[in-house]
Amino acid sequence: MxxxxxxxxxxxxxxxxxxxxxxxxxxxxxxxxxxxxxxxxxxxxxxxxxxxxxxxxxxxxxxxxxxxxxxxxxxxxxxxxxxxxxxxxxKFEWNKEEKKSLRIISTPTIAYCFLMPLTAQYIKENPDVTVKIDIVTASKLLSNLNEGRADIALGDSSLNTASINVSAFPLRRTKIVCAMNRLDELASKDVITPEDLNQKRMIVFTKRNISRTKLDRVLDKSGVSYNIIAEVSDSYLALDFVRANVGVCLMPSFPVSTINDPQIIFKDFIPEVLNDSSFFTLSNLNSPHIQRYLEYIYQKQPIPDRYSEPL
Incomplete structure (x- = not known):
């Protein structure tokens, strides 16, 4: 032999x-x-x-x-x-594969305002791909990913990944802004500070929202006292209250700042609070069609603007 x-x-x-x-x-x-x-x-x-x-x-x-x-x-x-x-x-043809499926989970606002329009365009350009998108709370993103219920999760970069073996793909860095109705008394100001919010009627996120934790630290440090009139799970719901002119809300500017609503304006907030978003996948998932989708979304995201920029 x-x-x-x-x-x-x-x-x-x-x-x-x-x-x-x-x-x-x-x-x-x-x-x-x-x-x-x-x-x-x-x-x-x-x-x-x-x-x-x-x-x-x-x-x-x-x-x-x-x-x-x-x-x-x-x-x-x-x-x-x-x-x-x-x-x-x-005979290998780049990007030519059998029909593939993508299972994606995301939080509501970034899914509706950002992810879904780009994903629809991706499907048009890649007819061999099928997509399933589920909307979940931020607290369930990584657990659903780890349990095999999704291939890709999009959420806050500060999610605790210590307990599971995931890879993060940074997407965008976003400033926290103050959303308000055009008729609000603060509409004439260029920059909003914690002191401007003292005794102000506020729409805030629920405590399980990562942005709420960041903002609570800043506002608690400033010593101001504000009037919470509504707690909401996402920015979309917060904007409904803002549109009705019942209060203001501190929220990540992306992607809500892209909403063209004549009743709503966004103001800079100081001190600066940043909010990064990332894609997450399981580390042992080596799939070219998943990587191709991530690269597509990253490349097609909006160019840098006043409030946010690609990472």
């Missing part, structure tokens, strides 16, 4: 295997040389070196013919597999 050998300094190169394959198929060194475009002595010399390195005689010489033995034919089966693999690679 052919001795086992590592490819590093092993007994045959890919060119050597091509020569063995051709010799088995045509049975003469002369014809093999003609097919491979090298000299007959080169074929014979290579075969001699292969048999010497492997420690195995592969052919029986009979009347000018090279008759492969069982070892040679066993080797031939493996060479054909390698040859077929290279043949598939030569």
């Amino acid at each position: 052919v001795k086992k050998s590592s490819w590093s300094g092993g007994w045959a190169t890919l060119r050597d295997l091509e020569i063995i394959k051709t010799l088995i198929e045509v049975r003469t060194a002369t014809l093999a040389a003609e097919l491979l475009g090298i000299s007959q002595p080169a074929i014979s010399r290579t075969l001699s070196l292969i048999e010497s390195r492997s420690g195995c005689v592969l052919f029986k010489r009979e009347k000018g013919k090279l008759i492969p033995n069982s070892d040679a034919l066993s080797l031939y089966e493996e060479i054909v597999k390698i040859s077929d693999s290279f043949e598939r690679l030569t």
Whole structure:
């Protein structure tokens, strides 16, 4: 039998295997040389070196013919597999795959205002892809991902990933802004500070919202006292209250600042509070069609603006 050998300094190169394959198929060194475009002595010399390195005689010489033995034919089966693999690679078409599915989860506002329009465009450009998008709370993003209910999660970059093996793909950095109705008494100010919010009617996020935690730290440090008139789970709901002019809300500017609503304006908030968003996937998930989707969304996201920028 052919001795086992590592490819590093092993007994045959890919060119050597091509020569063995051709010799088995045509049975003469002369014809093999003609097919491979090298000299007959080169074929014979290579075969001699292969048999010497492997420690195995592969052919029986009979009347000018090279008759492969069982070892040679066993080797031939493996060479054909390698040859077929290279043949598939030569015909490989980038980005051409069988129909693939993407299971995506996200929090409401960024899903409705940002992710869904771009995903719809992605499907138009990639008709071989099907998509399932679920809306979940931020607290369930990583658990759903870890339990195999989704391939991709989009959420706040500060989500605690310590307990599961996930990879993060940063998407965008966003400033917290103050959303208000155009008729609000603060509408004439260019910049809103915590002191401006003292005793102000406020719409705030529920305590499980990561942005609420960040903002509570800032407002608590300033010592101001404000009047909470509504707690909501996402920015979309907050904007409904703002539109009705019942209060103001501190919220991540992206993607709500892209909403064209004549009743709502956004003001800078100082001190600056940043909110980063990222895609998350399981670390052991090596899928080209998932990576292609992430790259597409990243490249198609809005250019940098006053309040946010790609990471």
